Amino acid sequence: MKPLSEQNHYEILETRPTATKAEIERAYRLALATYADDSLAGYSVFSDGDAAALRERIEMAYRILSDGRMRSDYDATLEIDREADLPPSEPSAPLVPVEGELAESTSPLEVAGAAHLDDESGDFDGARLRHFRIRGGLEIDDISRVTKISPTYLRYIEEERFADLPAPVYVRGFVTAYANCVGLEGKYVAASYMKRFDQDSRGRRKGRFFESR
């Protein structure tokens, strides 16, 4: 999610550093069509100058990447950048159409993680509770209205600010009510969440013990 100004030539053309000459050519043609002033896909999103500025970047990217020698010089400068600020989890997906066909490949990015999130079994932490709340279209205040638990505590539960939460017996009750409210099995979720809570408070007790010695 880099701003346009920080994107490299490959990201501007939405192709990958290993792209062939033909792939770069196709990516360039698609980018030009997409960012033409009267482009059907863009006119309602662009504001003054957006498309022109992008076209300039596209032309520059193409000029360099379509020339073998300029491209390898550019790649050499890119190596350093790439290690510095391109997280491996964010591949620039090559999504340029292959002559009248759709690229069949689907990027499996993050799908595995999402599968884990939507499953109603497994371990529950604050982030998963939030995920289920959002999926149900509920705000913290909605849950607060139903459960009569203060929004602050509900937020702490999601953020796992264990130290700021009251005694475990209350937290267990809060989490049960929260989970029921978002359509989960309250008892099960609370049991799972409390394991994290207990682990953390054990850790904190130990810390205090050492501090006091």
Place this chain on the structure above:
Amino acid sequence: MIPVGGGKGGVGKSFVVANLSASLSRMGHRVVAVDGDLEGANLHTCVGVPRPRTSLADFVAQREEDLGKLILDTPIRNLQLIAATDGNFIAAQPTQSRRVHLMRALRELDADFVFLDLGAGTHAAVMDYFMVSDEGVIVVAPEPTSVENAYGFVRAAFYRRLRLAMASHDMRKIVTIAMDQRNERGIRTPLELLREIQTLDPSEGARFVETMRAFRPRLIVNDVRTAEDIKLGFSIQSVCRKFFGIEAEYLGYVNHDESARLSVRARRPLIDVYPRSDAAIYIARIARKLLANGATGESREGSN
């Protein structure tokens, strides 16, 4: 569960839902197609159930608590329907608590795929249904009105998610301001909003990025006539990525086909009446793609 929206009416949402459902059921999967459009129900006609006996309206009005009892058989094997006919014109939309109830009941339906055909517009009720999945489908036709509405839909769906994800009241307020397209802060796109929130509150910024990454709407271009129309899907994908920071997936396109119109007139899915037509073949291709992605979706729903 796959919600299918698109903002604009008449782009072929119900046609796409009916035919994707029929296509998957022909491949042997158990499918329930749910008409979520209580104010303009027509999915029943597309799947060949002329006069539904029961409807989602019965659940909304609390006449029936068991959603399973509203499932109707269709002429197609493995394909069942929950219609949305005979709604109450004054109180068609369910209340918020009823909606949560409905979402849960939908998730518990016993099927391999549940399609949810949404109404037009970006009304709160429509957007809530779209929220059941991070990977809902948006149907767009290659015409300016439809494309504009599709962007509006993507934005609305994302901002709604975002508002729920933000922990602080102030940041939620900024999201609400940004939802107004002519807001005084001059925030036009989700990416601009991200910059604003990142500067004001880095931890909320991190939550923003997390929400943005999880949201992966999928795109179908319907009624395609030219090669340019096909590329539209890729172009929308590019604009979403560059201007919104949102990764959309282009699932595929369905070409303009006279037999599609004839099938609607025959009140049966195209896949059923003209299985060899071009459009039917393209729809089957999208269905196979859903199936390939669904490998993870099945394990997700399998535990219910």
